[in-house]
Amino acid sequence: MVNVAILGFGVVGSGAAEVLTDNRRVIEKNLGETVTVKRILDLRDFPDSPFGALVTHDFNDILNDPEITVVAEMMGGSHPAYDFTKACLEAGKSVVTSNKEVVANFGAELLELAAKNGVRYLFEASVGGGIPIIRPMVNDLASNEILSVNGILNGTTNYILTQMLENGAAYDDVLKDAQKKGYAERNPAADVEGLDAARKIVILAALAFGKLLNPNEIHCEGITKITTEDAEFAKDNGYAVKLIGHAELVDGRVLAMVSPRLVPCSNPLAGVSDVFNGILVDANMLGECMFYGKGAGKLPTASAVVADIIDIVAHRGKTERAPKFEVAAEADYADFGAYKCRTMLAFADKADSYEKLEALFGVTPKLSHGRIVLVTKEMTEAELDAKLAESGLKVLSRIRLL
Amino acid sequence: MVNVAILGFGVVGSGAAEVLTDNRRVIEKNLGETVTVKRILDLRDFPDSPFGALVTHDFNDILNDPEITVVAEMMGGSHPAYDFTKACLEAGKSVVTSNKEVVANFGAELLELAAKNGVRYLFEASVGGGIPIIRPMVNDLASNEILSVNGILNGTTNYILTQMLENGAAYDDVLKDAQKKGYAERNPAADVEGLDAARKIVILAALAFGKLLNPNEIHCEGITKITTEDAEFAKDNGYAVKLIGHAELVDGRVLAMVSPRLVPCSNPLAGVSDVFNGILVDANMLGECMFYGKGAGKLPTASAVVADIIDIVAHRGKTERAPKFEVAAEADYADFGAYKCRTMLAFADKADSYEKLEALFGVTPKLSHGRIVLVTKEMTEAELDAKLAESGLKVLSRIRLL
Numbered sequence: 001m002v003n004v005a006i007l008g009f010g011v012v013g014s015g016a017a018e019v020l021t022d023n024r025r026v027i028e029k030n031l032g033e034t035v036t037v038k039r040i041l042d043l044r045d046f047p048d049s050p051f052g053a054l055v056t057h058d059f060n061d062i063l064n065d066p067e068i069t070v071v072a073e074m075m076g077g078s079h080p081a082y083d084f085t086k087a088c089l090e091a092g093k094s095v096v097t098s099n100k101e102v103v104a105n106f107g108a109e110l111l112e113l114a115a116k117n118g119v120r121y122l123f124e125a126s127v128g129g130g131i132p133i134i135r136p137m138v139n140d141l142a143s144n145e146i147l148s149v150n151g152i153l154n155g156t157t158n159y160i161l162t163q164m165l166e167n168g169a170a171y172d173d174v175l176k177d178a179q180k181k182g183y184a185e186r187n188p189a190a191d192v193e194g195l196d197a198a199r200k201i202v203i204l205a206a207l208a209f210g211k212l213l214n215p216n217e218i219h220c221e222g223i224t225k226i227t228t229e230d231a232e233f234a235k236d237n238g239y240a241v242k243l244i245g246h247a248e249l250v251d252g253r254v255l256a257m258v259s260p261r262l263v264p265c266s267n268p269l270a271g272v273s274d275v276f277n278g279i280l281v282d283a284n285m286l287g288e289c290m291f292y293g294k295g296a297g298k299l300p301t302a303s304a305v306v307a308d309i310i311d312i313v314a315h316r317g318k319t320e321r322a323p324k325f326e327v328a329a330e331a332d333y334a335d336f337g338a339y340k341c342r343t344m345l346a347f348a349d350k351a352d353s354y355e356k357l358e359a360l361f362g363v364t365p366k367l368s369h370g371r372i373v374l375v376t377k378e379m380t381e382a383e384l385d386a387k388l389a390e391s392g393l394k395v396l397s398r399i400r401l402l
Numbered sequence: 403m404v405n406v407a408i409l410g411f412g413v414v415g416s417g418a419a420e421v422l423t424d425n426r427r428v429i430e431k432n433l434g435e436t437v438t439v440k441r442i443l444d445l446r447d448f449p450d451s452p453f454g455a456l457v458t459h460d461f462n463d464i465l466n467d468p469e470i471t472v473v474a475e476m477m478g479g480s481h482p483a484y485d486f487t488k489a490c491l492e493a494g495k496s497v498v499t500s501n502k503e504v505v506a507n508f509g510a511e512l513l514e515l516a517a518k519n520g521v522r523y524l525f526e527a528s529v530g531g532g533i534p535i536i537r538p539m540v541n542d543l544a545s546n547e548i549l550s551v552n553g554i555l556n557g558t559t560n561y562i563l564t565q566m567l568e569n570g571a572a573y574d575d576v577l578k579d580a581q582k583k584g585y586a587e588r589n590p591a592a593d594v595e596g597l598d599a600a601r602k603i604v605i606l607a608a609l610a611f612g613k614l615l616n617p618n619e620i621h622c623e624g625i626t627k628i629t630t631e632d633a634e635f636a637k638d639n640g641y642a643v644k645l646i647g648h649a650e651l652v653d654g655r656v657l658a659m660v661s662p663r664l665v666p667c668s669n670p671l672a673g674v675s676d677v678f679n680g681i682l683v684d685a686n687m688l689g690e691c692m693f694y695g696k697g698a699g700k701l702p703t704a705s706a707v708v709a710d711i712i713d714i715v716a717h718r719g720k721t722e723r724a725p726k727f728e729v730a731a732e733a734d735y736a737d738f739g740a741y742k743c744r745t746m747l748a749f750a751d752k753a754d755s756y757e758k759l760e761a762l763f764g765v766t767p768k769l770s771h772g773r774i775v776l777v778t779k780e781m782t783e784a785e786l787d788a789k790l791a792e793s794g795l796k797v798l799s800r801i802r803l804l
Contacts, residue, residue, distance in 0.1 A: 026545075141534070142713075268674075289533055290695065
């Protein structure tokens, strides 16, 4: 029998207890062992929960219990989650987590600490909720060089963008509706400004390229500026609008970014709708493969946490296949100005702008829903910035293509 | 350094040698060890290949070489692939394979043999080519009860059906075109009659439900009877037509089947086009997740073979997380007559058929491209058979919905 402790009995934490209980039989069958929740750490009491008797308010009850060998951290936030994780690893306990903030900020250090102490630190649930993506990248794609990662990594923003495209609704109205339905939080900033996706793409970039970038130091645009005219243009021209976390190597250095993108309908990410997530990995031998499913939610995310617990129990004492990456030095960050793509640009409809834009960009602008719109050829961010400055025109929308 | 042998230097076998060579650096980085091809078994000589000097015609050169610890079987066909695999496992060598025929026919026995000898038998490449699906099902979904598996498992037929739907072309013409392009073999029977998909769905069903069915004893329909009228009806009504391998439990027993399906466009499998594969797994905690990518081809398939080799080297001496299933007894097979779904039926356009069909099925038939078409309510195969017999009408098309 394996005893685990749960840190944080919120949505995902209580979900993990539920998965371990309700799926006890299938887990025992797959693992050949019983996994039992022995203690739960939370500031609150849960007198009505069947797990209420396991709750403690003192972390030391878990840290100092030698019978607890695996700890599942689902507290959210950097502190004290990071501090508790560190203490557990140093005490020889393996840790699994759904906490993308801790992984994105401290993952390299915690992996090193786990290796030093002969235990494991796993974080399948930190990206893509329940979708298997971390383990497949570490194991199944180990025979491949990763060329790029493109992911719809945030269900809230994907729900909003899907509604805007399908129903022609305005951003503010859809956000309110999403808040009513519980798809968006009352303070939606971390989702709609892109920080949540930024944390996830730096984790995927670390797995792909070995360097953990700071999520606060990558290019990060949210969806708050997407207009109904942008959505109309996309629909008219065979694109979906998606908030994409993108990572690739540029001149041998790591580029990770989050921004809205026009995704051609032929791209499998274009079909990832509503609160679903999808992660498209391009690998040098395999080509493109996509992982799709529920990127959030209590039970899906908890099922990934429990899969990590099972992995640890099954491979007890084996730490070799741990993901390995290090904190990126300044020289590891790609120059964002050197990133190349095509971009959709929209301007106010003024008669003399057409010729100017055609001369500058070598493509013919079109009138679209009251704006002059063009899609550039492939060029670097720096080249595009320079051309826009030269034009002297005010850009109403600037959305990259995928 | 780990020495591997390759059995069968055809498309996938030569691809595996290429992946191991061209991706040597990334594999060494991920694994911390070098993997070297020491011998290659084939009936032919390859004087122009850079690997030509490694070729032997004598299996004993591999079997009796104690330095070779992992053998990659990519011969195709049951014999001698099965016999060589057995000999290798008995000699204490782990075996990886892309050979779905061997896994579908002998997988349970070979897994048991591997466990008995403390080695491993892995077959990621046997389903979905390069798409990670076997390892994710065994590891990432270990916390879930699997409810159903639905897969587009054959690229040849998916290419043909995509062309029929998108270009309105007739089956025979598209098949000829696919043969010209190398997407279909000169004798396309195993693909278009569904046997290839049947082998793959019994492997997935074994992972999901623990019982390995005989691929020759499950319900298996190919795509040869799909007409342009069927494709037109699908297009008009928001469906794609896909050859689907399906598995679920019916009354606690395993049902696996292959048949064309009308897939609603809202289902992510509907967007899996051309030679791509997609596998949608429904799990009790995670919900639906999909794995998508190149289901065939030299390098994608080879990259999965090499991922299995890496898995074995990384977990040397650990055999606990091996997939486990046993050969299905007769009582493990679900009664196909009890399988429930909705079905599209087409009949010749005769005036007196409308009322008869409406009375029998309780839905209003419609005229569609010269045929009377209806979509039944959900009912069992047996109920549908009985109603059709009662109608006395000749069915022109009968395609299940997904």
